[in-house]
Amino acid sequence: MNDEVPSPWQTLAAALGYAFRDHHLLMNACTHRSFTNENPTAPCSDNERLEFLGDAVLQLCISDELMRRFPSYTEGQLSKMRAAIVNEHSLANLARKCGLGGRLLLGKGEELSGGREKSSLLADAFEAVIAAVFLDGGYERAAALVKDLFAQAIAEGSGAGPHFQDYKSALQEYCQNRFHETPRYLLQSESGPDHDKTFAVTIRIAGALEATGVGKSRKEAEQQAARKAWDIFKAAVEP
Secondary structure (H helix, E strand, O other): OOOOOOOHHHHHHHHHOOOOOOHHHHHHHOEOHHHHHHOOOOOOOOOHHHHHHHHHHHHHHHHHHHHHHOOOOOHHHHHHHHHHHOOHHHHHHHHHHOOHHHHOEOOHHHHHOOHHHOHHHHHHHHHHHHHHHHHHHOHHHHHHHHHHHOHHHHHOHHHOOOOOOOHHHHHHHHHHHHOOOOOEEEEEEEEOOHHHOEEEEEEEEOOOEEEEEEEOOHHHHHHHHHHHHHHHHHHHHOO
16 A cells, blocks of 8 residues: 655645646745745745736736626725735735645745744745646636635625725725814734734724724724724714
8 A cells, every 4th residue: 555645735735725737836936035045956946926927816816706796896996805805914814724834945044033924925925826826727727716715805804895895095084074184093002923913003083082993914903993983973973
């Protein structure tokens, strides 16, 4: 009986839910520049070119899916939804879920500085992986994988579902018209390790109203605080 042990790249591919024909592409997607700088004879180049391509493929796949799901939405609404779905925080979280950090090829300095848990590095590598899927299987395979990986985010994540509203923008316009000033956002606290921080932000409006939001990024916390303030104003004018 031959029990062949899966390679690290096969294990990562399985976690992603995609079977690569050319695992060299996946290895390339996981290779940081710090590794190739220290290993000039490495069998593959760094992932920066793949990251460039992956960003474009990901934007196209998400745009395509949103256009199909929400045919009545305007360009502005679709753009806001896409921005809420595709960002460093969401990409890094997806990278962590599939164990991408553990497969990265890093230089010694990047390794010692905690590179495997850096959100920016993980997000870049995730984009590179999407490009690897695109090159390996074509657009349809890449789009199917993106649709599957982002299904929850599109449906409900961080207000990015069909009822998504950019509360910060709406509230700013409202406050400028009513109070002739813009809301102030104050960071109250941040806790947790670098790869999993929680932020608390308080919004102050016209010296009279305060609301606090919590999120996994400062922007998310600000959006939650703005949503609470918006709900307060809405409740005050509705019977």
